[in-house]
Amino acid sequence: MTRPTPIPTPTEQPFYDGCQRGELVLQHCNHCQHVVFYPRTHCDACQSDSLAWRVASGEGVIATYTVVRRGVSADFPAPYIIALIDLAEGPRMMTQIIDAEPEAVSSGLSVRVDFESWSDNITLPVFRLLPVQVP
């Protein structure tokens, strides 16, 4: 077994191409300026089909998280951290927080995107805690 790996649709392909390059790209609606995630054929705010890909900042904040103590399968050795990230551009996405001690994670912390290879041709966004700024 291996970790579940997306097989992108043509609509989604630019998102995964971006990940492969090390860029988080998001769709912006040309009609209402809403930022769309996950990738779609139509804006989920106004249903316009005029969407443009733009490179995102890669920054966000942890909206909520959990430390998984019993993995979903042998391909996911526990513990690992699943989080919902509120991206700086607006959308929310599910991800893993990598290279962090469970005790160090809490809601509201700032994170930055990184990329991890899931298969030969699929790379996915993951996130890391930003170092705490000491004034």
Added chain:
Amino acid sequence: MRSQALRGQYALVGMAESAVGVVPDKSPRELCVEVTLNAVKDAGLSLADCDGLITCNAFAEPILYHAEAVAEYLGWQPRHCVTVNTGGGTTFMAINMAIAAIAAGMADTIVVAMADSLRSFMTRDQAMVVQSSSGHPHYEQPYGPTVPAYYALIARAHMDRFGTTEAQFAEAAVSCRAWANQHPKAQKRELITVDDVLQSRPIADPLKVLDCSLVSDGGAAVVITRRERAQDGPHKPIYVLGYGEGHAYEHISQAKDLTTSAAVLAGDAAYAAAGLTPDQIDLMQLYDCFTPALLIQLEDLGFCRKGEGGDFLASGVTRPGGSKPLNTHGGMLSHCHPGNPGAMFGLTEAMLQMRGAAQARQLADIQTALCHAQGGIMSSHATLILGVEETL
């Protein structure tokens, strides 16, 4: 059922439950057949008196045309025969579809039957994977979330926003277990304490194993018909007073609000149709797949204010002897949770309580009950409000 026009026009006249928990001697289809026949018999009818069947599919034995397969097994050719799949919310959506079908003249008396065998006809790993497959295949599942992990995300958000504690979530499990202790067929009956829950095996922080519902086999069925056809059976008819749905999203990562669910919409519609308010509900039968889900439903359905679900549970009012009885069969946390059929047992328990047939756990004078179910990760919601003759 938006208006009160349908209030009291349809009644539940029969019910049946299979053995629950670990039931290895019958397949899911066979359990579905068993409860179908027993519910019809309980209604004082024969299959020939019934002309509709609504089922849901079984994870452990998926069948392309499930309802047709169950009818075929019985040598029955109902006029109306349909399989409904809306996750945990299936139960009450199916009841509403039965009412709609009867109202539309497609059938007169419909059996709604559901069974699955997640415990004995799947391995634990299979059950875990099939349940986790509700996650988005491209934007959630690759990260390895489990179903408890999805609910843990909601639990953490509620703790962060309202100061809810793990001990308050644990109160939900303690309350359900105290009821299950009085139910001879419940899968888990030994009493537990808040500390037992807190000390149980971590699954997905902040949830421990005792915050999670059971993995079970089991099935249940009910028979629904028009009011005028409901008067001749052996049991008190239980009337549908109101019904409502709410659908907010499918995947938790697309939720606009993690701590208030579309149960608000489902509840508001059901209360409006029934002409009742939360304080007029004698019995709550809510969807306790995980303790935080139960806590949030208490808030969203108006039994306490938003953010106060933890205090409400900790006050003990939902336990045996309390003023707000909740999940008196023990819920999915302690009675059984065979998957999509899980909420059926909340419905059949409400019928038993309203008939006065709930044995050791019978409550005095239950005239109204609210049954709630949800599918997905608090995604889609269905609320059913029931009443006895005196409430019409």
